Amino acid sequence: MAYGGYGGFGGGNMQQLMKQAQAMQRKMQEAQEQIAESEVTGSAAGGLVEITLTGNKQPVSVTIKPEAVDPDDVEMLEDMVLAALNDACKQADELSKEILGPLGGAAGLL
Numbered sequence: 881m882a883y884g885g886y887g888g889f890g891g892g893n894m895q896q897l898m899k900q901a902q903a904m905q906r907k908m909q910e911a912q913e914q915i916a917e918s919e920v921t922g923s924a925a926g927g928l929v930e931i932t933l934t935g936n937k938q939p940v941s942v943t944i945k946p947e948a949v950d951p952d953d954v955e956m957l958e959d960m961v962l963a964a965l966n967d968a969c970k971q972a973d974e975l976s977k978e979i980l981g982p983l984g985g986a987a988g989l990l
Contacts, residue, residue, distance in 0.1 A: 904983065911979050912936075920975055922968025929960040933968045935975045 915935035923930045928948035932940040942964075948957055 908980075908983050911983055915976050915979050918975055918979075920968055920971035922964045922966065922971055924960040924963035924967065929957070929964040931961070931964040931968045933972055935972050935979070937969060937972050 916938075918935035919932055919940055920935065921930050921932045925948060928945045930941075930943040932942075934940060942961070944957070944961070948960060950956060
């Protein structure tokens with residue numbers, strides 16, 4: 881039984897698969913650009929500390945309200961900054977999942 885070229889897929893089918901792969905790669909690049917251009921803000925202690933990141937987790941800004949600063953309790957401020965950073969990272973992950981959607985599983989293939 882003969883199957884045509886390319887391991888039995890036939891020339892036409894292989895070309896179609898390549899077109900689909902290229903289209904998926906374009907969609908993935910567009911999604912990654914959208915993520916990089918987006919911003920998320922994580923907060924802690926009711927907004928006393930806020931950290932803004934791009935969707936791909938690049939720092940944009942840190943805001944600390946004066947009432948969050950207690951010279952006698954620097955550790956508390958450090959904890960708030962860390963909590964805000966963790967919140968922003970979680971939001972960036974959720975944004976990536978939302979934007980990539982069904983492409984997320986294909987990310988490792990491209």
